[in-house]
Amino acid sequence: MPASIVKTNGRIEATQVDISAKYAGRLADVSVEEGSTVKVGQVVGRVSSPEYEAELKAAQSDVDRTKQTLTQAEAEIASRQSTLEFAKSEFERGSELIKTGAITQKDQDQRRRNYESSDAAVKAMSAQRDQALSAISKAQAEVERIQSILQELVLVSPRTGRVQYLLLHSGEMVAAGAPVLTVLDLTDVYMTIFLPAADVAKLGVGSEARIVLDAAPQYVIPATVSFVAADAQFTPKTVETKDEREKLMFRVKLKIDQKLLLEHFSKVKTGVRGVGIVRTNSQTPWPEDLQVMLPK
Missing domain, CATH: 1.20.58 (Methane Monooxygenase Hydroxylase; Chain G, domain 1)
Structure with a gap:
């Protein structure tokens, strides 16, 4: 592996949003369950207020x-x-x-x-x-x-995704601003990795990246560096190596293209662990085993 290509562990995550009632009332009905797929603008529940x-x-x-x-x-x-x-x-x-x-x-x-x-x-x-x-x-x-x-008492999903948590059920009282359910936006999926300052200094937002999941190592998923933290932080506790824990690291997000996510929407899951790969030199070609490979 070329020295300008860096691998590190990461986990697939997605933007999580709470759907809340702006005003207090009683939850009249909820039309979705945990695990249900919802689309942006879809009515997912209703709060009644006599x-x-x-x-x-x-x-x-x-x-x-x-x-x-x-x-x-x-x-x-x-x-x-x-x-x-x-x-x-x-x-x-x-x-x-x-x-x-x-x-x-x-x-x-x-x-x-x-x-x-x-x-x-x-x-x-x-x-x-x-x-x-x-x-x-x-x-x-x-x-x-x-x-x-x-x-405003009609609860509408602001994102396309999957219901992660159903926090309240029909008949329960809802406080103003209280979340009723949580939705994962499966069109905004990324892997969070942590890199040392030496590598981050050579990395630019928009750079190409690759993701390989532990559950499907035969596939190589294209991604883009969408975020690089401005402030350094210690490596997360999940990293057990003493040398790594003693170094200050920068948080980096590798975002998967929305169009690609929509094409494979039913297979998108969060919490899956894998490896994030970035290039600190954009002139370095991707090795053969890191060429994009997606499921049919």
């Missing part, structure tokens, strides 16, 4: 009530608008009649009062209509707020 459901009905009732108020105000405005137009016409006609003495000043003053009263009535009803419109907007906003809360 309190929010009752609030939604009350808010919807407020919307209906304010809409009725608006309808009544608009009908009243239409009625009073016709009265206003008649009073205005009478007042304007009186202004001409008083010049010829056809009506008295007293009659004209009454026409003015009728006109002003009708105008004030229309303005008052217009104000009521504007208040009704504002009330409708507020009531609809409240409906939307509660609907968004109820939507």
